[in-house]
Amino acid sequence: MSAGLPRLTQARAPLLQAVQVVNERGEVQQLQIPAERALTLYVDKRELVTLMTLGAHPEWMVLGYLLNQQLIASASDVESITVDWEVGAAGIHTHRGITDLAAKTATRVVTTGCGQGSMFGDLLDSVSRRALPPTTVTPQMLQSITETIRQQDSVYKQAGSVHGCALFSGGELQLFVEDVGRHNAIDTLAGWMALQQRPVEQGVLYTTGRLTSEMVMKAATMGIAVVVSRSGITHMGLSLAQSLGVCAIGRALHQRFLCYCGHERLLFAPQHRAVTVA
CATH class of the missing domain: 3.10.20.10 (Ubiquitin-like (UB roll))
Known part of the structure; x- marks a missing residue:
């Protein structure tokens, strides 16, 4: 150590x-x-x-x-x-x-x-009061993330009844963790990050569970500006993500997803222009 x-x-x-x-x-x-x-x-x-x-x-x-x-x-x-x-x-x-x-x-x-x-x-x-990094994602990156998770060997595939969280940096998987609660899994990622003694560049958090206020809070505390869920988001989770400047993406499966907020962090290739929401 x-x-x-x-x-x-x-x-x-x-x-x-x-x-x-x-x-x-x-x-x-x-x-x-x-x-x-x-x-x-x-x-x-x-x-x-x-x-x-x-x-x-x-x-x-x-x-x-x-x-x-x-x-x-x-x-x-x-x-x-x-x-x-x-x-x-x-x-x-x-x-x-x-x-x-x-x-x-x-x-x-x-x-x-x-x-x-x-x-x-x-x-x-x-x-x-914390400034989140200028992380952005593209639909292609989101598709790669969901495909990586799909291919991941997991306790869930063997026994079900667990949640998984993963940390990606620049679209590359850094760590995948499963636990009985998604909050435990994200805390495990936070502990691992703290031991690396270096910032995670273009960090994206993926979770199999819903994006609640607790999950958004933990992500922001970790300095993660983009959170992606296979599930959806709660109203309090959405309100908190909006106030903290977190890009919250849900229903992410295969090539489909919904960006609930933080649309300016979502870029579409090849133009790589931010989404404009009326």
């Missing part, structure tokens, strides 16, 4: 669990289902929250969660993250503690994210 970055365990847990089921003909079958498990986060020995997760990359998820909740400013604020699946706990040790942790976590909003997400405090003010 590079100097200044936290020490991380590499805790792994089985992503799938074999079970027996009985089908409509009374036949016994064996199949795989996602292995959901609880992970309780302790910051400097103080309990913070319990997340329900698949557990693919728990250390990245924990780091991304702290960043997206704006409890820390950067990965270098954390000394170490230790995940122990035997007790279902993640021990986070910071260098200097988290200032006003009690106040920051006093206001807790339970969100609609699968697996029950949560947002602490009033994050909107600080996020709205």
Whole structure:
């Protein structure tokens, strides 16, 4: 690990669990289902929250969660993250503690994210002051992204019941993550990004789940200006994307998509002219 970055365990847990089921003909079958498990986060020995997760990359998820909740400013604020699946706990040790942790976590909003997400405090003010990068996309890039995801080997193809999130840079896949909740998957991407110590150029976030206000907020916190979903968008998600300058694209499948807002970031080849909306 590079100097200044936290020490991380590499805790792994089985992503799938074999079970027996009985089908409509009374036949016994064996199949795989996602292995959901609880992970309780302790910051400097103080309990913070319990997340329900698949557990693919728990250390990245924990780091991304702290960043997206704006409890820390950067990965270098954390000394170490230790995940122990035997007790279902993640021990986070910071260098200097988290200032006003009690106040920051006093206001807790339970969100609609699968697996029950949560947002602490009033994050909107600080996020709205951030300038997002001048990222643009073309229909050809969106088609390439959806095709890449279609070909991706995944837990969903084996067992269903999970969401996936992917980070693209310049149209190239950087990381694909699945979890029981899309908010966990995006936090994992955020943790991975923080460890790279370099900005993601022309970053695009893809998710299989709907674009809620929580997902848009997390994307903006990560400095991602374009979000793409196989599903749709909620009204609050749309309002937040509009206010933050995020380009929100939904119903993205094969060559079809709907751009809900941020149309100026959508360019059509070969002219590469921005869309004009009356």
